Amino acid sequence: MNRRRFLTVRQPDWQRFAATVKGLRRRKRDDATLAEFPSRFRALCQDLSLARHRRYGLGVTNQLNDLVQDGHNLLYGQRRSPLSGAARFLLIDFPREVRADAGLFWICTLLFFAPFLLLTLAGAVAPEWVLAVVGPEQRAQLASSFGGPKIVRDAESDVFMFGFYVWNNVGIDFRIFAGGIAFGLGTLFFLIFNGITLGAAFGYVIHADLGPSFFAFTAGHGSLELMAIPVAGMAGLKLAQGIIAPGRSSRSHALRARAGQAVRLLAGAATMTFMAAFVEAFWSASPVPHEVKYVVGALGWIVVLCFLAFGGRGAAR
Template sequence: MKQEQFVASRKQRWEHYQALLAKLTQREKLPAAGEFPAQYRRLCNDLAVASARGYSLGLIRQLQSWIRDGHALLYRSRPSLAQNFVAFFSRDFPSLVRAEWRLLALCSLLLFGPMLWLFWQIGSTPEFVYRVLSPEAVESYERMYARSAGGRGADNDVMMFAFYIMNNIGVSLRTFAGGLLFGIGSAVILLFNGVMIGAVAAHLSFEGYHQNFWTFVIGHGAFELPAIVLAGVAGLRMGLSLLLPGPFSRLDALRISARRAVTLLYGVIAMLVLAAGLEAFWSASPAPAAIKYVVGGLLWLVVLAYFSLAGRGSTSRAN
């Protein structure tokens, strides 16, 4: 069959395919949608025939361009997270975190290690805080916690919520991305945050601001600090895959670990949104100190229980 005959005999079907494609691409619900895959495969067949018979590149590229659009429509991935929301938080996320327990321990050490060290240092020599923070910064933190929480006003709560979202999630996303630098970026960000948080916490605790400080941070800290650690785990997972790729090429190892890391990141973002809500609307509320300690302690227990128990016993995607 010559090219012109070939085109003429299929013209009608091709036009039908294009019309179907245009409608489906605009997300129109069609009763005829079910026939699209068959139409698409017949077009693929036409392309194979046209290539084998040596028809012109003009025709072949035309067919390819129609097929490319159909391919994009047919093989697009459905956003699976929305569908698997419950399965993700009840099973996949905590079991993925448990599967990464070695990195979890390492990242916890990178964040909490400097904190403990600074508590010890500043506890024995209070001036040590000025080797970490400038006098102006120390003074501004002291002013911040000079009075007890509360009375900030609802408007300010909302504003701070937005600020915490932007700042904390921004930090965690950067911690993740830094992992690509062989894990160094993530580790540095974790250490830096450990040092800064440790210095501020230790200084305020030993200088008489402990009540105002700890009642403020204990609640949202239960979500925020583990989230930062997990962002570090996600980053180091990527960095480690480059250093120790195992049975894969470095590129393949990076791709596999990036998929895992981004799954962790979904959980991290959810935790930080929760933490921002608590920080803005609960931590700053004028509730009595005793209640804040009890609720804060319970939140820590909930988080620890969630990560150690949730999703155990079910077959998990993470392993």
């Protein structure tokens, strides 16, 4: 194909591409245009490569180069910084990931919260069940922490406790997640086990009349910490799905595909737990009146539940 025929055949497509770029810049877009844009951009790149190879002249190559540059900017956009990418994931993509498999979320929520609530209520109506789970050492620890005079920590102690809460609580999320490798049995065990142990602790403080101090302490960070556990369970069961039900893919391929989803869910759960540790270290033990902590805790539950239910809706994908 000589230069004249090349221009005759291809120039109408270039003009249409330029008009499309102009329309997209003015926010005039439709699904058909967006669907065709990548293939038309690739064809333009091929034309530029051919024009350079056959030396059709600077006029042609410069025209094509400008169009390719405009198309590239529209197609790929400006690169996000790592910080903005992380913020988009946490605020938009993460709640979408949770809602994308709502059935699995509700299963994990039931497995954790059912024993948790049962053992919490048992503290008032059947304390023998609670005392069978909470040993003497844990009872003494709860009594000294919430039954005696309020101890005000200094800033250094707050930082130390922040590190301890991160290590302990994020570790719970990772154990729940890692249990998915054992065909999901480990994840199921840790969800139920944590529901029982945490519920028993809540039930014991009700039975021992330690509730006011304990619930004021846990109110601020409880929503983040407790809701992170079912999300970590989702991550573990995603891994198990790749092993147990690979579908038409090989088991290794299905596991790799599920691992990406699982790691994203785990990252979101770990972030929630990290935030809970921050609140627990620097707010929960502060000498703020109990009534204020209860109000903040109630608002925290509303924010967390609304975030998981509505976060990312309406945002561009």
